[in-house]
Amino acid sequence: MERIYMDNAATTRVTEPVMAAMQPYFCEVFGNPMSIHGFGREARKAVENARRQVADALKADPSEIYFTGCGTESDNWAVRGTAYAQIRKGKHLITSAIEHHAIIHTCAQLEKEGFEVTYLPVDEFGVVDLVALEKAIRPDTTLISIMSANNEVGTIQPIEEIGRIAKAHNVLFHTDAVQAIGSVEFDVKKMNIDMLSMSGHKFHAPKGVGALYIRKGVRPQRLIHGGEQERGQRAGTENVASIIGLGKAIEIATANIPRHNAEVSAVRDRLIDRILREIPYTRLNGHRTQRLPGNCNISFEFIEGESMLLGLDLKGIAASTGSACASGSLDPSHVLLAMGLPHEIAHGSLRLSLCEENTLEQADKVVDALIEVVNRLRSLSPLYDDFIAAQKANKA
C-alpha cells in the first residue's frame, strides 16, 4: 500500500540534503564547540555557519540567533524570560486565544505566579482582533506574543501591523513562527519583531532542535543555567549535528518562498475544492486566502474526527483532527472553539497539512479515500439519519 503523509504540521521528514549536511557531524567532526583545540574549532565553525543561515532567513544578524532544544523551549524562554526580565515595568502580558500550548500553558503558569495575561479574541477565520489588541495595551504591559500562523487552521496573522502597534506603544513583540518558516517571508527589522521562535522539525530538520531570534538589546532572563554556550544565554552543549541540519533546512526552506507557496497551495486548493464540492455538509475552517499554503482544515458534519483518522490510517493516509475524542484531554481544540465553531463542528474537523513533496495525484487519492471513509461513518451516525429524516419531512 502506498502511504501518503499529510501531517506535515505535526512534523516533517528530514530530507536527503539536510541529512547529508548533518552526516559528518556524528563520527568525524565530533568536537565540542566550546573546546579551544582543532576538534572544537571545526565544530564551532559549523555551528556559526548554521547561525548565519538562520539569521539570513530572517534578515537578522547572526549574533541575534540562539539555538534551543525545540520550539517549545524557545516559546518558554521568550515569554517567561521577558515576563521576569521586565517585572519592574509591569506584570501584564498579551497573547491570543489560539496560540500553541507552548505559549498558552506558559502564560497560564505565569498567571499562577502572579502575572496578568490578556488572551485576545479572534474572528471566525482565526484572525486576531487588532482593535482589541490596541485596547488591551496598558502601561504595565511588557510583552505581546502572537503566533505568525496558526498550526491547526493555518490562519496567517497580520504580523507587520502587530509589530507596528507594539512598537508604537513601546511593548516588546514575540512571535511563535514555528508553522510559518518557509511559508511567510520574514524581515524581523522591518516587521518590528523583537523575538521569534522556530522549530527545526517543521521544515525538514530533525526533531530536538529549535532557535530563538532575540533582537539586539532585548534580554529575556535565561531559562537554562550552566555553561557559557550561546553567549551565556542558553547553557548546554550544542546539539551540533541537529544545528547544522536546522541551518541547512532553513536555507532550503527560504530559498524561494513564493515558488514554494505557489506549488504547495495548488495541491492544497485541489484538496479544498474537491472536498467541498464532492462531499456534502462540509465547511472550510480558517481563512480562505490568509492561510498557510500547506493547510487544509475541513469539518465534516455528523461524524467525529478520530474515527476519520482511523479510517484514513487504514488506507495508509496520515492526517490530524481537532476532535475532543482524539485529544487525550477530551477537550475539543481551543483554536476551533475560540473561532466560535460549535462543538459538533470542531468534533468533525480534519486537518491535512502539506509540504512541497505532496503531489496533486496524492491529493486526488486522499479525496477519493476520504469520500469512502466519510460515507461509511455517516452511515453509522444517528445524527445523519435524524438530519436526513428531518430534511425529508421538510420537503413533504
Place this chain on the structure above:
Amino acid sequence: MNYTEQVMDHFMNPRNVGEIENASGVGTVGNAKCGDIMKIYIKVKDNIIEDVKFKTFGCGAAIATSSKATEMVKGMTIDEALTVTNKMVAEALGGLPPVKIHCSVLAEEALRAAIQDYKDKLARGENPDEVPSVEPEEIQYV
C-alpha cells in the same frame, strides 16, 4: 493510536449497524465528556433479545464498543443483558486505552436505556412492539 486488533476489527466491520423498525426499546445516550452520541435498538421476544442494532456518532472506540456490546447481548435474556458491563465489553475487545474507557460506558448506558424503554412500555401496559418509542427531547448525557 493503540487500539487492539479486536477494536480495529469492530471499527472496520461493525456488527449490527442500523435501526429496527417497531423496536421493542430504543436507548439514546450522549457522552458528557466528548459529546458523542449512541443509539441502540432492541427487539425482544419471550424476554429474549432477538435482535439489536446500533448507530454511533463517535470515536473508533465508541463504534467498536457499541458493535461488541450488541454482539454480546444478542440472544440473551433481558436479565442477562443487564449484567453486561462496560468492563466486560472492553475486556472482550482485548482492552481499551485508559482515556477511552468512558466510550465503553456509553455502550453500556445505551443498552440499559433501551431495556429501560422496553420495561417502561410494559409497565404502562403497552405492547412494546406496537407502541413506538418516544424520542427523548434532550439527549441524556452520561
